[in-house]
Amino acid sequence: MSTDNGDNTTQAKGATGAASTALNEVGAGIQVPPNSVRVLKEYGVFDRFEEYVTRPKNIILRRYDTGVPLSTTPLDPDMTNAYGNPYLLIHRAxxxxxxxxxxxxxxxxxxNGCRIKEVDESTATVVLETGEKYTADLVVGADGIRSRVRDTAVVPEETVKPTPSSNCAYRATVSREEMLSDPAIAHLVTDVNSNCWIGYRRHVMAYPIRNGELYNIVMSHPGQASVGRWNEPGDVEEMKNHYKNFDPVVRQLLTHVKDVLKWVLADLPKLPRWVSQSGKVALIGDAAHAMLPYLAQGAAQAIEDGATLAQELDNCVSTSDIAKALQEFEKKRKRRAETIQAGAKKNGDIWHLPDGEEQEERDALMKARDGANPDQWSDRGFQQWLFGWNAFTNTFETKL
Ligand SMILES: Cc1cc2nc3c(=O)[nH]c(=O)nc-3n(C[C@H](O)[C@H](O)[C@H](O)COP(=O)(O)OP(=O)(O)OC[C@H]3O[C@@H](n4cnc5c(N)ncnc54)[C@H](O)[C@@H]3O)c2cc1C
Incomplete structure (x- = not known):
């Protein structure tokens, strides 16, 4: 979109709009897997990340009530050795x-502060809620799960409804100082791992971020919140109640949580297309393939989308090549993102089994450490395809 707003309708390239009036990412962590680190490195921005990231040694899945490890996936330096890129944790902001x-x-x-009302896909014209219009050669809709670009330009025949899961997530952070002051939980910041306690319909995923200065906690549980809202306040006592039968380490950790944000967990159905009929409007990120967070891949897939799209656009000689480039982009990306979307849902089902025969079988398979693992994240075959992906060549690379 353009910022050159002379007569309210302009031709432009190389600018971008967002609904927020300022950068306002919430105080929570995000995992940056090797497949997105590859893109950051290729673009020469990775060095800037070094001082902000944490490198966990392992992802450890634990039994919810005892904390006994069920599955340990080595990350550092193993991910770099296997896929050429590390597994990182960072603060979203x-x-x-x-x-x-x-x-x-x-x-x-x-x-900033531009809310899109609709997009005319035939002319690639973005209309803001204020009535301002911007016309470009190409519009890329990265406007999240409730995308206006999708609903008005790419899939205009219906309003695509996000599928709310029966779970939502509390998010909280605790300072390193506070963590270290409590001997029952200090090890969580000194022994740097991603820990995930899994139980019936609930899990707690926790890891240090901001170079160890904050401890990030995501608590998934049955409940509802508003789709697309990232900062709804949650009730701390209600939150603790959800985890009252969890490992004493988790319960102790939660005594240090003073406030929580509540996010609904939702995904999208498969879309019929990611590119508008005119070939002038495309979707990336959650607007195209919002997924449940159980593979920690939503943002990583958005980063991959951007890399593949840029690669295809780089091949264009004139604006008449754009439509073909967008079709290629969709062809290369859609199936992969939708497979990961389905994998994330499956992982949630696997993590959230009730105690019983199926859960015992799952735990035995996780402990077998033979490369196959019901946890998609840790299953060797799926992991190679997931983390070894090169979004520039659309192939996966592994040294395993
Ligand atoms: C609990 C949880 C944990 C997660 N953990 C991970 C993880 O560890 N790793 C990972 O890779 N992913 C993770 N994800 C997924 C990740 O957060 C999303 O996939 C990612 O934020 C999607 O980015 P996006 O830019 O496509 O959409 P969004 O982040 O939703 O951004 C959309 C943007 O569009 C703007 N917008 C919306 N409507 C309009 C409009 N009408 N006009 C103009 N602008 C508009 C919004 O203001 C916003 O700035 C997690 C998600 C959740 C819920």
């Missing part, structure tokens, strides 16, 4: 700030 700064350095113009 830092991630957003670093990417924003990198874009500014490239000369991208941002125009």
């Amino acid at each position: 830092d991630y957003q700030k670093l990417l924003y700064q990198a874009a500014l350095d490239l000369g991208i113009e941002y125009k």
Whole structure:
């Protein structure tokens, strides 16, 4: 979109709009897997991340009530050895700030506080809620799970409804200082791992972020919140009640949580297409393939989308090549993102089994450590395809 707003309708390239009036990412962590680190490195922005990230040694899935490890997936240095890139943890605000700064350095113009009302796909014209119009050669809709770009330009025949899961998630952070002051939980910041306690319809995923300065906790549980809202306050006592039969380490950790944000967990059905009929509007990220967070891949897939799209656009000689480039982009990306979307849902079902025969079988398979693992994240075959992906060549690479 353009920021050149002379007569309210302009032709422009290289600018982007967002609904928020300022950068305002919530205070929570996000995992950055090797497949997205590959893109950050290729674009030469990875060095900026070094001082903000944490490198966990393992992802440890634990039994919810005892904390006994069920499955340990080594991450550092194993991911770098296997896939050439590390597995990282970062604060969302830092991630957003670093990417924003990198874009500014490239000369991208941002125009914040612009809510899109609709997009005319035949002319690639974005209409804001204020009535302002911007026309471009190409519109890329990265406007999240409740995308207006999708609903008005790419899949205009219906309003695509997100599928709310029966779960939502509380998010909270605790300072390193506070963690260290409590001997029952201090090990969680000194022994750096992603820990995930899994139980019936609930799990707690926790890891240090901001170079160890904060401890990030995600608590998935049955409940409802508003789809697309990232900052709804949750009730701390209600939150603790959800985990009252969890490992004493988790319960002790939760005594340090003073406030929580509540997010609904939802995904999208498979869309019929990601590119508008005119070939001038495309979707990326959650607008195209919002997924449940049980593979920690939603943002990683958005990063991959961006890389593949840029690669295809790079091949264009003139604007008449754009439609073909977008079709290629969709062809290369849609199936992979939808497979991961389905894998994430499946992982949630596997993590959230009730105690019983099926859960015992799952635990035995997880402990077998033979490469196959019911946890998609840890299953060797799926993991190679997931983390070894090169979004520039659309193939996976592994040294395993
Ligand atoms: C609990 C949880 C944990 C997660 N953990 C991970 C993880 O560890 N790793 C990972 O890779 N992913 C994770 N994800 C997924 C990740 O957060 C999302 O996939 C990612 O944020 C999607 O990015 P996006 O830019 O496509 O959409 P969003 O982050 O939703 O951004 C959409 C943007 O569009 C703007 N917008 C919306 N409507 C309009 C409009 N009408 N006009 C203009 N602008 C508009 C919004 O203001 C926003 O800035 C997690 C998700 C959840 C819920």
